[in-house]
Amino acid sequence: MINIAVLGYGVVGSGVVEIIKKNSVSISKKAGQEICVKKILDIRDFSDSPERDLFTKNADEVFDDPSIGIVVETIGGIGAAYKFTKEALSRGKSVVTSNKELVATHGPELLKLAKENGVNYLFEASVGGGIPIIRPLNRCLAANEMYSIIGILNGTTNYILTQMKKQGKDFDEALKEAQMKGYAEADPTADIEGHDACRKIAILSSIAYNEFVDYKKIHTEGITKISLTDMKYAESMDSTIKLIAISEKIGDGIMARVSPAIVNNSNPLYSVEDVFNAIVVKGDAIGEAMFYGPGAGKLPTASAVVADVIEIVKHWGTCGSYDWVVKDGGNVIDLGDTRTRYFVRLKVEDESEARKAVENTFGNVEWIKACNVSVESEVAFVTADGLEKEHLNSLELLRENKAVKQVANTIRVLD
Amino acid sequence: MINIAVLGYGVVGSGVVEIIKKNSVSISKKAGQEICVKKILDIRDFSDSPERDLFTKNADEVFDDPSIGIVVETIGGIGAAYKFTKEALSRGKSVVTSNKELVATHGPELLKLAKENGVNYLFEASVGGGIPIIRPLNRCLAANEMYSIIGILNGTTNYILTQMKKQGKDFDEALKEAQMKGYAEADPTADIEGHDACRKIAILSSIAYNEFVDYKKIHTEGITKISLTDMKYAESMDSTIKLIAISEKIGDGIMARVSPAIVNNSNPLYSVEDVFNAIVVKGDAIGEAMFYGPGAGKLPTASAVVADVIEIVKHWGTCGSYDWVVKDGGNVIDLGDTRTRYFVRLKVEDESEARKAVENTFGNVEWIKACNVSVESEVAFVTADGLEKEHLNSLELLRENKAVKQVANTIRVLD
Numbered sequence: 001m002i003n004i005a006v007l008g009y010g011v012v013g014s015g016v017v018e019i020i021k022k023n024s025v026s027i028s029k030k031a032g033q034e035i036c037v038k039k040i041l042d043i044r045d046f047s048d049s050p051e052r053d054l055f056t057k058n059a060d061e062v063f064d065d066p067s068i069g070i071v072v073e074t075i076g077g078i079g080a081a082y083k084f085t086k087e088a089l090s091r092g093k094s095v096v097t098s099n100k101e102l103v104a105t106h107g108p109e110l111l112k113l114a115k116e117n118g119v120n121y122l123f124e125a126s127v128g129g130g131i132p133i134i135r136p137l138n139r140c141l142a143a144n145e146m147y148s149i150i151g152i153l154n155g156t157t158n159y160i161l162t163q164m165k166k167q168g169k170d171f172d173e174a175l176k177e178a179q180m181k182g183y184a185e186a187d188p189t190a191d192i193e194g195h196d197a198c199r200k201i202a203i204l205s206s207i208a209y210n211e212f213v214d215y216k217k218i219h220t221e222g223i224t225k226i227s228l229t230d231m232k233y234a235e236s237m238d239s240t241i242k243l244i245a246i247s248e249k250i251g252d253g254i255m256a257r258v259s260p261a262i263v264n265n266s267n268p269l270y271s272v273e274d275v276f277n278a279i280v281v282k283g284d285a286i287g288e289a290m291f292y293g294p295g296a297g298k299l300p301t302a303s304a305v306v307a308d309v310i311e312i313v314k315h316w317g318t319c320g321s322y323d324w325v326v327k328d329g330g331n332v333i334d335l336g337d338t339r340t341r342y343f344v345r346l347k348v349e350d351e352s353e354a355r356k357a358v359e360n361t362f363g364n365v366e367w368i369k370a371c372n373v374s375v376e377s378e379v380a381f382v383t384a385d386g387l388e389k390e391h392l393n394s395l396e397l398l399r400e401n402k403a404v405k406q407v408a409n410t411i412r413v414l415d
Numbered sequence: 416m417i418n419i420a421v422l423g424y425g426v427v428g429s430g431v432v433e434i435i436k437k438n439s440v441s442i443s444k445k446a447g448q449e450i451c452v453k454k455i456l457d458i459r460d461f462s463d464s465p466e467r468d469l470f471t472k473n474a475d476e477v478f479d480d481p482s483i484g485i486v487v488e489t490i491g492g493i494g495a496a497y498k499f500t501k502e503a504l505s506r507g508k509s510v511v512t513s514n515k516e517l518v519a520t521h522g523p524e525l526l527k528l529a530k531e532n533g534v535n536y537l538f539e540a541s542v543g544g545g546i547p548i549i550r551p552l553n554r555c556l557a558a559n560e561m562y563s564i565i566g567i568l569n570g571t572t573n574y575i576l577t578q579m580k581k582q583g584k585d586f587d588e589a590l591k592e593a594q595m596k597g598y599a600e601a602d603p604t605a606d607i608e609g610h611d612a613c614r615k616i617a618i619l620s621s622i623a624y625n626e627f628v629d630y631k632k633i634h635t636e637g638i639t640k641i642s643l644t645d646m647k648y649a650e651s652m653d654s655t656i657k658l659i660a661i662s663e664k665i666g667d668g669i670m671a672r673v674s675p676a677i678v679n680n681s682n683p684l685y686s687v688e689d690v691f692n693a694i695v696v697k698g699d700a701i702g703e704a705m706f707y708g709p710g711a712g713k714l715p716t717a718s719a720v721v722a723d724v725i726e727i728v729k730h731w732g733t734c735g736s737y738d739w740v741v742k743d744g745g746n747v748i749d750l751g752d753t754r755t756r757y758f759v760r761l762k763v764e765d766e767s768e769a770r771k772a773v774e775n776t777f778g779n780v781e782w783i784k785a786c787n788v789s790v791e792s793e794v795a796f797v798t799a800d801g802l803e804k805e806h807l808n809s810l811e812l813l814r815e816n817k818a819v820k821q822v823a824n825t826i827r828v829l830d
Binding site: 135142287 | 430434435437438441442444445446539545546547550551553554555556557558559560625683686698699700701702703704705706707708709712714715717718719720721722725726729730731732733738
């Protein structure tokens with residue numbers, strides 16, 4: 001029998017306890033021995049819970065107990081969670097977590113500490129909720145050199161964008177509805193500004209390319225500037241708008257960004273709707289594979305945590321964590337030096353002059369007409385593939401042109 | 416260093432050797448030690464190959480070599496492959512294979528033999544080509560009780576159906592094209608009659624439900640009766656037709672079948688086209704997840720084989736195979752006792768009498784009109800959900816009715 005402790009009895013932590021109880025027979029069979037929750041650490045009071053005998057407010061009861069081999073950290077954040085994770089690993093206990101913030105911030109240090117102590121630090125649940133993605137990337141695709149990851153990694157923003165597209169709601173209205181349904185938090189900043197997706201693509205990239213990708217170096221834009229008009233333009237291009245997290249291995253560097261993008265209906269990510277997540281990975285042997293499922297939620301996320309626990313028990317002593325090399329000077333390529341196509345909407349004083357100016361600065365572009373929406377004094381186009389910094393220069397030139405009143409929006413086009 | 420031998424230097428076998436050579440650095444890093452191809456067994460002559468020094472026609476050179484720890488079986492079929500697999504496992508060598516026929520036929524015996532000899536028998540590549548599905552099902556979703564699998568598991572038939580839908584080709588024409596492109600074999604029976612998909616759903620079900628599902632007990636229909644007219648009817652229902660392999664845990668039994676099915680565009684399998692495969696799995700914690708990718712091909716399939724090899728090397732001695740309980744009397748529920756909706760097309764003598772007869776036998780049905788195709792003296796409908804055997808009885812009654820000339824086709828509707 002292996003004893004585990006759960007730190008933090010919130011949504012995911014309580015899900016972990018629930019699943020281990022409910023599916024104990026099949027879990028024991030797969031792990032090769034029984035897995036038992038011995039302690040639950042939480043500063044709140046749970047004296048009415050059926051698990052009340054397991055609760056403690058004293059962390060030492062977990063760390064000083066040599067019979068506890070695995071600690072599940074579902075506290076979140078980088079305060080107590082960081083301190084407790086270091087403590088557990090130092091004391092020779094493996095740690096399993098769903099805490100993307102902690103992994104993205106202190107991953108290399110914690111993985112090193114785990115290795116030094118001959119234990120594991122696993123975090124399948126930190127990306128894509130219940131979708132198996134980290135282990136498939138690292139293990140099942142181990143024969144590949146991976147070179148690209150493209151994902152819809154945030155359920156909240158995908159729900160909002162789906163509502164905008166399908167129900168014609170504007171951003172504020174769709175956000176309010178997401179909050180009402182519990183899909184968005186009272187302070188939705190981390191989701192709608194792309195920070196959550198940024199941490200997740202940093203973790204996936206670190207796994208896929210075997211070197212640490214620092215989330216703070218990843219260019220990140222949210223979806224707050226996306227309007228219903230943008231969505232209508234996308235529709236007229238047989239496309240939709242998604243918050244896309246992307247990274248690509250380019251030579252010795254890594255291109256990575258999080259931003260809204262126009263996604264064509266020929267792309268498998270086009271039809272990923274509501275709170276679902278999906279991740280397309282590309283490798284030199286497999287070509288392309290996609291993983292799709294619930295990106296969040298109590299039981300899906302908890303099921304990923306428990307799978308990591310089972311993995312550690314099954315391969316006790318040989319499970320093996322990841323090795324994240326931290327490159328001096330970083331590895332993320334400056335965004336200006338990466339390539340993309342841009343969709344651009346201009347408010348104009350003089351349409352025909354503005355079109356001339358666009359073709360003078362951007363060269364050949366594809367002119368776009370919006371369907372089912374009246375736009376006045378506006379032109380829209382998609383640029384050719386080019387360097388981000390050159391696109392920005394061209395936009396600057398347009399802004400200075402008298403025929404152009406304003407750059408209403410620019411959105412990258414996913415190729 | 417771990418030495419391996421490759422049995423059968425065909426498409427997949429040569430892909431395995433190619434990937435191990437090409438990605439040796441990253442593969443060694445992930446496996447924890449170098450993996451080296453020491454012998455290749457093939458009765459054909461490869462004296463011009465750059466690997467010519469590795470070839471042997473004598474199997475004993477593999478089995479008698481104690482330095483070879485893992486045998487890759489990419490011979491196919493259940494003749495020599497079966498004999499060699501038993502020999503290797505008995506001699507304490509782990510075996511990795513892409514051979515779905517052998518796994519579906521002799522899986523329980525070979526897994527037992529592996530266990531008795533403390534070695535592994537792994538077969539990720541036997542289903543879904545390069546798509547990671549067997550290990551994710553068994554490991555990453557280990558915390559779930561799985562209760563359903565629905566997949567597009569055969570690339571050849573999916574290519575043919577995609578051509579019928581998109582290019583308006585009829586079955587024979589689309590099959591010929593698939594053969595010309597190398598997507599279908601000269602004798603396409605195993606693909607178009609559903610036998611290939613049947614073996615794959617049997618393997619996936621055995622993994623998901625932890626008990627052997629005998630492919631010979633699974634009701635299997637191919638796509639040879641699907642016409643362009645059927646496809647047009649499906650389109651008018653915002654749907655398409657796919658060869659669907661499905662299994663479901665129902666009480667102590669398992670419902671399993673392979674047949675064409677009408678798939679609505681709200682289903683993620685709807686947009687899986689050409690030679691791609693996809694598998695939707697459902698479990699009590701995760702809800703639903705989908706895995707998508709290339710279902711065949713030299714390098715994708717070989718990459719799945721090599722991933723299994725890496726897994727064995729990494730977890731030498733603790734990797735652990737599956738345990739397939741063989742239930743006395745079987746576990747597959749009689750098809751007649753399972754439920755479905757049917758799409759039915761009738762050739763009729765008298766349309767209004769036929770419609771009355773339909774409603775007398777099937778009760779309330781949904782009448783379907785085909786778009787963009789002229790059908791004369793024909794009515795079509797979708798039944799309510801009901802037992803297969805009751806649907807068949809009702810069809811028999813209709814056949815006896817004078818207003819009905821012929822049951823032109825029946826296709827299940829995927830819910």
